[in-house]
Amino acid sequence: VCKEYWTTSLEQEIRHSRLFDNSTNDATMKTKLKLHEVLRHLVTTLTLSLPLDQVLSSLTALTMQAVDVDLCILSLRDQNQFKLYVWSPDLSEKGVNVQPITIDVELLERLRSASIRGQLPQLPFHQLEMLNPLKNVQFETLLPVPLFAGNECIGLLNCYSSKTIHYSDEDQLMLLTIATQAALAIKHLQGVDEDVVTQKRLIKTFVNDLCSGAPDGEDSLRRRARILGYDLSRAH
Numbered sequence: 001v002c003k004e005y006w007t008t009s010l011e012q013e014i015r016h017s018r019l020f021d022n023s024t025n026d027a028t029m030k031t032k033l034k035l036h037e038v039l040r041h042l043v044t045t046l047t048l049s050l051p052l053d054q055v056l057s058s059l060t061a062l063t064m065q066a067v068d069v070d071l072c073i074l075s076l077r078d079q080n081q082f083k084l085y086v087w088s089p090d091l092s093e094k095g096v097n098v099q100p101i102t103i104d105v106e107l108l109e110r111l112r113s114a115s116i117r118g119q120l121p122q123l124p125f126h127q128l129e130m131l132n133p134l135k136n137v138q139f140e141t142l143l144p145v146p147l148f149a150g151n152e153c154i155g156l157l158n159c160y161s162s163k164t165i166h167y168s169d170e171d172q173l174m175l176l177t178i179a180t181q182a183a184l185a186i187k188h189l190q191g192v193d194e195d196v197v198t199q200k201r202l203i204k205t206f207v208n209d210l211c212s213g214a215p216d217g218e219d220s221l222r223r224r225a226r227i228l229g230y231d232l233s234r235a236h
Helices: 010-019 026-047 052-067 105-116 125-130 169-212 218-228
Strands: 071-078 081-088 141-149 152-161
Touching: 026 052, 026 169, 052 071, 052 081, 052 152, 052 169, 081 152, 105 125, 105 141, 105 152, 105 169, 141 169, 152 169, 169 218
Parallel strands: none
Antiparallel strands: 071 081, 071 152, 141 152
């Protein structure tokens, strides 16, 4: 499905093969700089109070460029399932078969333990398949990066490549640092969204009661108005 995004030129082959080794060649140094840039951009984005969609779109696009993979997707936890939220590039018109994934306790613990050690999870094929929501996409390498906020896994950042790639210890630590910052940002923004929804619900109920007559009296309405920041002695 993703073949149109894959390149097979000699230059690309060389760049992929040198990108994540442990040497100090130029390609590796550039990769480290890119990963630091992703972290810097993410922290900067958080200070702008942007919507969750915009933050996650930037995260997937930047990660895809930094680790030089063909596809990067982000799934967020919804009850007991992880559902695709955003991807870069967008393959929604490519006929991709997307399925929600469920992570059992054993696999979740393996992801958490690797994250605590600052290492990417080393998983057998059948467990990688459990973490893959794209059921008809060809790839050579699948890199699952768990998003942990404390002990809670709130999402999964999956990177797909048509090449076999290896990651240095420093690159792994940087990727997981980015993942941790992203997890904290997502949890914060989800909390902000929930607060906004709750506030709108309170205001709607208050206005309905104001228009229809408060069942518990005008004093109660005045107290609720003050809590919501309204002064009923003024025209609105």
